[in-house]
Amino acid sequence: MVINWGATAVYNTIMSVSVGVALLSIVNFFSHLNSNKIGHIEGWAIGFGIPGFILTLTGLHMTLTWPLSKMGFAFDDIIFGESSLAFGVLLLAITVLLWRKANLYLKQGIDMNDTTVVSEKLKKELPSLLKPLSFFAAAMGFALIAMGCAGVTFRLFAAPPQEPISGLFAAYPMIEATFMSILLALTGVGAILFAVNQKEKPNLGLVKFNRSAWVITGIIWTAFGIMNYFTHIGLIVHTMK
Template sequence: MVIHWETTAVYNTIMSVSVGVALLSIVKFYSQLHANKIGHLEGWAIGFGIPGFILTLTGLHMTLTWPLSKIGFPFDDIIFGESSLAFGVLLLAITILLWRKANSYIKQGIDMNDAALVSENLKRSLPHLLKPLSYFAIAMGCSLIAMGCAGVTFQLFAAPPEEPISGLFAAYPMVEATFMSILLALTGVGAILFAVNQKEKPNESMAKLNKGVWTITGIIWTAFGIMNYFTHIGLIVNTMG
């Protein structure tokens, strides 16, 4: 197979890494918040803003231009492009909220080095700040589950045989279809749990389940993206005309 790479773009490598790092960052943020160890919010704001910017930029381009349709995978433009755009915008919104909250604490004379005080204030205010975002998060969580169902139903995500590692399963499309579909659906379940549990007194069992789901999916998205830096480069090398 020959692919004319000059006519398209494939960058779901950095999208996958950004999604995984963002999920793990959210888990870490709430773990430290629960332990009263959140201090300087500006660092966390930037930490969410970096993957948020990458996902918004790449997701928007993929959503509007459908680059993967040029190599035979138009459905991936919807699945990866639109979901990345939605997550990126949500991360940027969280970045703005945390940055403004940090400025507000400074103006109130709250010592940002006092992690316990900052954490206690955040526990009271953060659920109210994130509640308006939760409705969109629930809708996108359900959308990710729908994407997972589509992946299994239509046997999507199978890599071409020219792609190293993933291409070994090209003759067994249900292998990667099942893997990616479960990953998408689990990420969506975590989004729903996170959004529903935005309360001043969150349900601890739901929070633990959310933490477990996003820890697993965050590690997998990150590792999968890192692996794809090798496999996608290999695919390009093996399919250049």
């Protein structure tokens, strides 16, 4: 197997890490918020903005140019490109909302170092702020579940044998198809629950399940992306002209 790497691109490494870090950041943000230790909102805004920018940029490029189709994996351009673009734009929207809210609090004379006051105000205002965004998040959550179903149905995501580690399962495509499909679907379930939970008094059971879903998927996406920095470099070495 020889691939003309000059005619294509593979960057779902940084996309995977960005998705994982963003999911864990959201969980961490609400954990700090609920314990009245939110800290400076601007820092959280930038924390969401960094992966948001990366996912918007790479997701947009993958969505519009389909670089993985040149390797025979056109479906990955839809699955990873469009979902990353959607998540990236949502993260950037949250970045803008939090940044503007921080500026508004400053104009109102609120001491931003008083984490209890800031946290209590945010807890009251965030559901109404995030509710409009949550509709799109829920729709993409169902889309992720559909992608997971497609992954199992059509046995997608199997790595070529030339790829280190993941390539060991090339002869057993259902292993990686099942793993990635469950990961996508569970991330999607979290997105749907996130939308459901945007109200003044959400169901605590759903909130806990939402948190658990994104902690699990956030860790896996981050670890998977980090591992792929090794495996994808190995694939390039083994398949370049």
